[in-house]
Amino acid sequence: MKKTTLMIYKNNPIIGGVYKLYLTGDVSAIHCPGQFVELSVPGQFLRRPFSVCDWDRDGVTVVYRTVGQGTRRLAAMMPGEGIDALVGLGNGFDTSLSGEKPLLIAGGSGVPMMLCLAKQLLAEGKTVTAVLGYRTASDIFLADDIRYLGVDVHLTTEDGSAGVRGTVTDAMEDLDYTYFYTCGPEAMFRAVNGVANTSGQFSLEARMGCGYGACMGCTIETVKGPKRVCKDGPVFTREELLW
Template identity: 30%
Template structure:
């Protein structure tokens, strides 16, 4: 299985006003901005690289490097990103207001591969990882692909995107660490239950798509190997330039000849064939 390597559209570096930046769950925000050029070319799994400043002025040297965020949705000329407050950059970002300028580079990276005979797709999102799977879910449902959505969060207050995914017809399964909603435990336990009963779930040629914490991705990869299900992962390694130059984001990838090489999440990824990742 190959992740798509189609010719990717030109990249644009735009200074654009924020349209909205609202809290959607505990420690999670949804930011919208108008980026017609990026919106026009954006593909599922692709990301933007955002320079975080206040009134266009950098607040600290630590914010010199841009931060990568997946394109969550595209609506007309607008794109959105769904982000979790992790550190300094995302904290500053969460205080920006409509009208504040944002410098956005994109669309960057490769895209998920959707086989023509796919039936069904299983998307597995851990925490803010679901942000990387929303455009994919929209594309799958538009193509009439039955889509099972497995989402995980620490608790009910941090649960993301369930209503939006249900609205487009994704069959949702939820897992929380504290059991406050859905399955009390790991989302990978739900995945195993589903794959244990392929007939009950009418699975014939499924594909798994996953994004989330490394531990979850490793567990998904192990399950996918056990059940021989092709799987694509959106990797979120820390990133410097996002242009393929600094090599800060590389991951180790198995080659067909048995060797391995380091590939850049920013340019060869972020979507990789799970079977090829060396953890």
């Protein structure tokens, strides 16, 4: 983890209520997909945690939905403004366990982190498939970005307006995979756990206080006892979680 000031380079809506933020600065503390950053939005006491969508030598991309005061204030910030940030938090995904044909499963706000994960797995020579679930066709974001990397992307929408009608598990049935990585709402996790036929890793969301393991605000119960989502996670294996 590194505390640093990042500069807003771009902060644009990509679909209604979803913004793509590119921050430049020292992001050397990010070392694997699935980690997160915490941004101090002016006027808010606590930092806001955001998963890393992508990063490079010069900066980090975060894709976020405006859901409350903090993210609305973030959306109002302009290029050139500085943001106090904690960079490189959390453990991230372990790609060494993926096998040859990993499957990425994500819904809604879980989609962004799949971009850098897909890049990493492809760079390691894996054949990557993704199932991305959305409410409706107009909610779809980042699916093309992930497809253009060379990922076999399957879409689902709850109303059937794009891809398979239903949820991510409706598109998983016929897929052949060696391991899975998933991020999304808890109901989706339970459904994935119900149908998946391999081991896998889950990236959990939590309302966090500190983001670095001090306040015990985001603790979950696991088979290995209480664990902090921010510090011991946010990625946990299927076997660690209690179902």
